[in-house]
Amino acid sequence: MKICIKRKIKPFLFFVFINVILLVFGVFTHFFEEDFKKFHYPYEGNIEEFIYKLKQNETPEVLPINYYNFKFNIKPKNKCENIKNLRLVFIIKSSPENVHNREAIRISWGFERRFSDVEIRRVFLLGLQGSNIVQNNINKEAKDYNDIVQGNFTDSYYNNTLKTMLGFTWAIHSCSNSRFYMFVDDDYYVSTKNVLRFIKYPTQYPTYLKNPTKNFNKALHQRRINQLDLDLNENVRLYTGYAFESSPLRHYTSKWYVSLEEYPYNKWPPYVTAGAYVLSREALMDMYYASFYTKHFRFDDIYVALLAFKAKIEPFHCEEFCFHKKTYYRKNYEFVVASHGYSDSKEMVTVWTDQKSLGFA
Numbered sequence: 001m002k003i004c005i006k007r008k009i010k011p012f013l014f015f016v017f018i019n020v021i022l023l024v025f026g027v028f029t030h031f032f033e034e035d036f037k038k039f040h041y042p043y044e045g046n047i048e049e050f051i052y053k054l055k056q057n058e059t060p061e062v063l064p065i066n067y068y069n070f071k072f073n074i075k076p077k078n079k080c081e082n083i084k085n086l087r088l089v090f091i092i093k094s095s096p097e098n099v100h101n102r103e104a105i106r107i108s109w110g111f112e113r114r115f116s117d118v119e120i121r122r123v124f125l126l127g128l129q130g131s132n133i134v135q136n137n138i139n140k141e142a143k144d145y146n147d148i149v150q151g152n153f154t155d156s157y158y159n160n161t162l163k164t165m166l167g168f169t170w171a172i173h174s175c176s177n178s179r180f181y182m183f184v185d186d187d188y189y190v191s192t193k194n195v196l197r198f199i200k201y202p203t204q205y206p207t208y209l210k211n212p213t214k215n216f217n218k219a220l221h222q223r224r225i226n227q228l229d230l231d232l233n234e235n236v237r238l239y240t241g242y243a244f245e246s247s248p249l250r251h252y253t254s255k256w257y258v259s260l261e262e263y264p265y266n267k268w269p270p271y272v273t274a275g276a277y278v279l280s281r282e283a284l285m286d287m288y289y290a291s292f293y294t295k296h297f298r299f300d301d302i303y304v305a306l307l308a309f310k311a312k313i314e315p316f317h318c319e320e321f322c323f324h325k326k327t328y329y330r331k332n333y334e335f336v337v338a339s340h341g342y343s344d345s346k347e348m349v350t351v352w353t354d355q356k357s358l359g360f361a
């Protein structure tokens with residue numbers, strides 16, 4: 001009798017066990033995903049005309065469905081006003097307590113007077129951390145360096161979209177005269193020199209530097225200009241970094257788990273990893289106004305991708321934005337625009353100083 005029960009229970013338990021595993025890893029969920037070909041995301045419908053109207057300060061036929069009306073706790077004074085030929089603004093997503101990272105960035109890649117002939121500015125984006133000591137330090141930094149943008153929301157991973165939109169809002173309302181904006185995390189190494197060389201000819205980077213006369217293909221560049229525009233065209237809509245096409249993660253234990261209710265499709269819209277990316281002014285404008293017609297999403301890289309998708313801007317891929325830490329040796333960083341993995345600010349400054357001495361930063 002005993003043996004008989006055991007025999008029946010064992011396969012049954014095994015069956016339950018397997019199913020639990022499959023559930024946890026989200027295998028069943030994938031069967032219920034919808035095809036990305038059928039992709040739509042609220043607001044339903046074409047929003048290009050609404051974007052155009054908002055840019056002209058006119059009222060669109062359909063009222064916005066999404067508002068980020070930020071209260072700024074701290075904002076820099078006269079950061080960008082009256083600067084002629086402002087080329088690049090670093091908008092650095094930082095955590096309130098990461099004082100050392102900010103100090104390191106100010107004296108290395110974020111140094112505003114790095115090049116005498118190129119206007120560069122830098123701000124740090126912060127939320128609220130809740131500690132008075134931390135806040136007092138931030139107030140002091142803001143006074144000393146005039147580079148803090150702080151929003152009145154809790155600083156946390158799942159509020160990263162808020163932080164990004166705080167940056168968009170600040171840029172549109174207080175610094176809309178720059179040609180390019182680089183959004184980057186405070187644990188990155190960046191070569192400002194390579195950012196500038198990249199935005200000059202994104203479609204030819206870095207080949208045009210390797211052998212300027214031989215490899216720089218003027219005809220090819222001219223052809224691509226029509227799609228990507230670039231320097232000759234003020235209206236370039238550049239959304240660039242390390243671009244991905246991937247699928248949502250459905251296992252419950254993942255930091256990036258999403259339910260079907262939150263996002264039902266089998267693919268994400270094409271996106272650029274949010275650790276480091278560059279937007280031209282025109283892309284920033286269109287994507288900012290697209291946010292009024294794009295339902296909130298808590299992952300910032302996906303939300304930014306949704307904005308680009310709605311504004312019909314295709315991401316432009318560049319290998320030199322490394323979302324992992326690129327192995328360090330001198331030659332390996334010659335063309336690197338940005339590399340993740342530098343939460344140790346001393347290491348970052350060491351690498352930057354080394355690269356600068358080689359003429360690569």
Ligand SMILES: *[C@@H]1O[C@H](CO)[C@@H](O)[C@H](O)[C@H]1NC(C)=O
Nearest residue numbers: 070071072128151152153154
């Ligand atoms: C931020 O400011 C708004 C408007 O003053 C307020 O309603 C909201 O509660 C504030 N949020 C936090 C987290 O302080």
Ligand SMILES: *[C@@H]1O[C@H](CO)[C@@H](O)[C@H](O)[C@H]1NC(C)=O
Nearest residue numbers: 152153154155156157158159
């Ligand atoms: C995001 O910030 C808001 C406002 O401070 C807060 O109420 C909310 O809990 C935060 N969300 C997360 C996921 O931390």
